[in-house]
Amino acid sequence: MILMVFDIICINLSIVIALALRFDFIIPSIYIQNYLNHIILTNIIVILCYYKMGLYCSIWRYASIEELGRVIISALIGTMSLFFVFGYYHTNMMTGFYIIFYLVNVLSIGGIRFTYRIGRRIKSKLYPKGLKRNNVLVIGAGKAGSIMIKEIKNNPDISKRAVAIIDDDKSKHNRKIHGVPVVGGRESIKETIRKMHIDEIVIAIPSASKQVIKEIFDICSSTKCKLKTLPGIYELINGEVNVQKIRDVRIEDLLGREQIEVDLKEICEYIEDEVILVTGGGGSIGSELCRQISKFKPKKLLILDIYENNAYDIQNELIRNNKDLDLEVIIASVRDRKRLENIFDEYRPKVVFHAAAHKHVPLMEHNPTEAIKNNVFGTRNVAELSDEYGVKRFVLISTDKAVNPTNIMGATKRLAEMIIQTLDKESDTEFVAVRFGNVLGSNGSVIPLFKRQIAEGGPITVTHKDVIRYFMTIPEAVQLVIQAGSMAKGGEIFVLDMGEPVKIVDLAENLIRLSGFEPYREVDISFTGLRPGEKLYEELLMEEEGLQATKHKKIFIGQPLNINRSYLDRELSVLSRILTMETTELVRPIMKKVVPTYKENTA
Structure with a gap:
């Protein structure tokens, strides 16, 4: 209802501005009289067009190119409706009037909606609802990384802030994606974490091999950053990439094993x-x-x-x-x-x-x-x-x-x-x-046991510091x-x-780090004997x-x-x-x- 009121104001202002511009601000009285004679019918028909085109069913805080397109088409249909109304009543308003009306109307009704969105974004940055926004380092300056950054920036309810990107492609260094700089390759990870106070790392390379993820984890393991990843490309069945797809790096990601192919x-x-x-x-x-x-x-x-x-x-x-x-x-x-x-x-x-x-x-x-x-x-x-x-x-x-x-x-x-x-x-x-x-995650295996022990504050119990297993x-x-x-x-x-x-001790240490703790300091490892x-x-x-x-x-x-x-x-x-x-x-x-x-x- 509020938008409709604003749109009625915009429609009438657009008509007045179009007439003023068409006649160099000296509007003949006949045109003003014609406009006033049909003002109610004009507003009803144009608002009805906007309603049918869905201008009152979008959530404008999330408005994007799609909503802008809807505004442009709605304004065009509204202008055509105006043309037929005036034509039906034999009111000659001239072609220039309709062109100016259309342009002014697009700017006004579109401006109101996108000003609202911009205002919401400014407000969310100034007053972020008490949420602590984690500084995120995105690894991967490809399509997946771009989508992730855009969604993080556009959604004020996500408690993350993308502040830097890492990519091994040197041609992308010192460039920006949605305003976020690509600061260097993986050799820059630790320095970036320290300088930019990174809280969380997101590996946005769905096509990355398990070996690459393991290498990145090895670099990040000495930091306290939470490490997350997008699933592998074979897990993204429908090809969608979004914030909801992000998951914690799991211990099986660190085995360095590639997906098995079967006949x-x-x-x-x-x-x-x-x-x-x-x-x-x-x-x-x-x-x-x-x-x-x-x-x-x-x-x-x-x-x-x-x-x-x-x-x-x-x-x-x-x-x-x-x-x-x-x-x-x-x-x-x-x-x-x-x-x-x-x-x-x-x-x-x-x-x-x-x-x-x-x-x-x-x-x-x-x-x-x-x-x-x-x-x-x-x-x-x-x-x-x-x-x-x-x-x-x-x-x-x-x-x-x-x-x-x-x-x-x-x-x-x-x-x-x-x-x-x-x-x-x-x-x-x-x-x-x-x-x-051994299989990871099976009933009674070490991973569920270690997770319970970490949740309880430790210590993790390992039988012997040299014990090894196949997983x-x-x-x-x-x-x-x-x-x-x-x-x-x-x-x-x-x-x-x-x-x-x-x-097994390496497995325990990695699981502690994946849980956001430091081995031996925040969560201890106790050796109980074989x-x-x-x-x-x-x-x-x-x-x-x-x-x-x-x-x-x-x-x-x-x-x-x-x-x-x-x-x-x-x-x-x-x-x-x-x-x-x-x-x-x-x-x-x-x-x-x-x-x-x-x-x-x-x-």
């Missing part, structure tokens, strides 16, 4: 239109397996898990995101052979991903019989039923801890590998195992598992390229297995070992009797006998 055609051939069973389907690896398998149009996806809450969560997610997916969630334990037999008989799966397992090393050291029941005999149940019911392919999710194990969990996973390798020799089912190291993100590990499954010939242990090993069964480092392959490359550069094959089936069956029978009698003191001696590479670590 979609090869994967589709063995998953599409087949019944797929995922045991442990509610867990970290199992649930991601279900997410990715669902994209390849299985005939039916079976999620089997003993823990109903996790199974319920992944069920809801898959139903929400895959309307056409034929999904069945089964609550059952891999230890219960009779229950499994009924499941195999009813659904007849053709591909089985076996991810159900106990995995926590310290817990399994104190509960060795449970680890054996689940990881060994649970695997045996699923594997033997896969053979009996004609499963085409069985993929065991294994671990680097199965190599020269020093703990009961690793020994049980190695024994699970041995079971499927012996079965493969006598079965039409292709049995394979996929072995990889991979859950999605990339699962992509490689599915890809490895497509390569199976039977009996192989596929070993995933985990990249460079990471020192727990029972833990190694300083993990291996991915035993010496006797050898290593063979595959067509996928991140997947290798350990050759099958010659394992005697009858000997293995005898030892498993002994283990079974021990579990029945609950004579736990005999568990480790038998495990050392059946898994010769198992060397107990009592550290």
Whole structure:
């Protein structure tokens, strides 16, 4: 209503000014009389044109080129309406009058709106609603950086102020983007942070490799600046770049690993239109397996898990995101052979991903019989039923801890590998195992633990300053598992390229910095000593297995070992009797006998 009142004033002023300019400020009385005779009708028609063109439905504090265009077109239509009104009543106002009226009207109604916006911006800078505006250093003087800076400057509700840009392209140095200077390359980052009191760094290079982000983080790690980034270009599905897309740099961004490429055609051939069973389907690896398998149009996806809450969560997610997916969630334990037999008989799966397992090393050291029941005999149940019911392919999710194990969990996973390798020799089912190291963000892994400890003010607990581990993100590990499954010939242990090993203490320090604190000063790191069964480092392959490359550069094959089936069956029978009698003191001696590479670590 306020804008309408101002526009009525502007319309009438524009008519008077147009008449005055057309007649050198000596307006003949006939024109003044004609104007006054039609003043009400003129205003109603022109305001109605403006209303229909949407001049009263925009939020003018955010006005841009689009709103300016609407003002120009609205004023043109309003002028044409004026021409027809005067023409209808045989009032000759001459062409020059309409041209001047149009120009004056554009300036007046547009000026009011954009003056309002400019006033809001000045007010927001002088009186910023009590918000502390963080000084932002933008890394990247390309299109993404330009969009980010423009949005930060135009939106007064964003508590940021872009003050400098870093770009390695020297041709952009000492130039400006939306008034913000490009001060230099990455070698200038620290000096710029110090001179311009930077609070926050935004990496606005969606096409940047993980290695580049890691290098930038290494430069910034000695500062207290909060580091944020735009997602990688493959994550920006719709191509949009805006402030809402900015996220904190995550620890997985610092692994320096590039996105994994998989052969979609090869994967589709063995998953599409087949019944797929995922045991442990509610867990970290199992649930991601279900997410990715669902994209390849299985005939039916079976999620089997003993823990109903996790199974319920992944069920809801898959139903929400895959309307056409034929999904069945089964609550059952891999230890219960009779229950499994009924499941195999009813659904007849053709591909089985076996991810159900106990995995926590310290817990399994104190509960060795449970680890054996689940990881060994649970695997045996699923594997033997896969053979009996004609499963085409069985993929065991294994671990680097199965190599020269020093703990009961690793020994049980190695024994699970041995079971499927012996079965493969006598079965039409292709049995394979996929072995990889730690996955970032999985249930019970170090990252969630470290984050909780930082939130509590520290200290972060690390077992040993020299302990190292291989890390991979859950999605990339699962992509490689599915890809490895497509390569199976039977009996192989596929070993995933985990990249460079990471020192856990470095991981802890980086996570503290990403959280905006300084290691050892604001958040301490405490070294607690290796727990029972833990190694300083993990291996991915035993010496006797050898290593063979595959067509996928991140997947290798350990050759099958010659394992005697009858000997293995005898030892498993002994283990079974021990579990029945609950004579736990005999568990480790038998495990050392059946898994010769198992060397107990009592550290």
